[in-house]
Amino acid sequence: MTNTLKIKLIHEDAKMPYRANEGDAGLDLFSIEEKIIKAGETALVRTGIQMELPKGTEAQVRPRSGLALKHSITVLNSPGTIDEGYRGEIKIILINHGKEDFKVEQQMRIAQMVIAPVLQVKLVQEDALSNSDRDSGGFGSSGV
Ligand SMILES: O=c1ccn([C@H]2C[C@H](O)[C@@H](COP(=O)(O)OP(=O)(O)OP(=O)(O)O)O2)c(=O)[nH]1
Numbered sequence: 690m691t692n693t694l695k696i697k698l699i700h701e702d703a704k705m706p707y708r709a710n711e712g713d714a715g716l717d718l719f720s721i722e723e724k725i726i727k728a729g730e731t732a733l734v735r736t737g738i739q740m741e742l743p744k745g746t747e748a749q750v751r752p753r754s755g756l757a758l759k760h761s762i763t764v765l766n767s768p769g770t771i772d773e774g775y776r777g778e779i780k781i782i783l784i785n786h787g788k789e790d791f792k793v794e795q796q797m798r799i800a801q802m803v804i805a806p807v808l809q810v811k812l813v814q815e816d817a818l819s820n821s822d823r824d825s826g827g828f829g830s831s832g833v
């Protein structure tokens with residue numbers, strides 16, 4: 690079954706999300722802006738696209754590892770969550786963890802998104818939960 694992801698380009702410089710290789714999980718997202726992100730600072734970068742996700746899915750906005758490794762640029766809220774019903778412009782929150790200013794070029798691939806299924810659950814409030822082996826153990830309870 691083919692799931693359709695509808696994209697609307699809302700700016701003359703906007704580009705369709707880009708799959709570098711067939712089968713890649715990530716669809717690269719392009720900036721429509723030229724912007725300097727100073728060392729240590731955050732910027733909201735426009736992609737110029739709106740989307741209609743397939744029913745029962747979300748898009749996760751993730752960093753590109755090349756930008757992270759070479760320029761210490763990452764997605765601050767990674768993974769960013771694009772809700773199925775969101776029809777606004779997709780914007781990317783980038784942070785520059787490096788010591789040098791970074792220039793986002795127009796039409797630079799700044800992040801990638803992965804489309805993932807979302808389980809829609811019915812919420813039920815209960816007084817008792819079933820037992821489990823782990824019980825309340827967490828935060829290293831199983832050893833290092
Ligand atoms: O990196 C991101 C993350 C989110 N969004 C859009 C799509 C998403 O559906 C909406 C809300 O995002 P989120 O739920 O993460 O933010 P919030 O602070 O909880 O806002 P809201 O109260 O609108 O849900 O903003 C983006 O464009 N880029």
Ligand SMILES: [Mg+2]
């Ligand atoms: Mg929210």
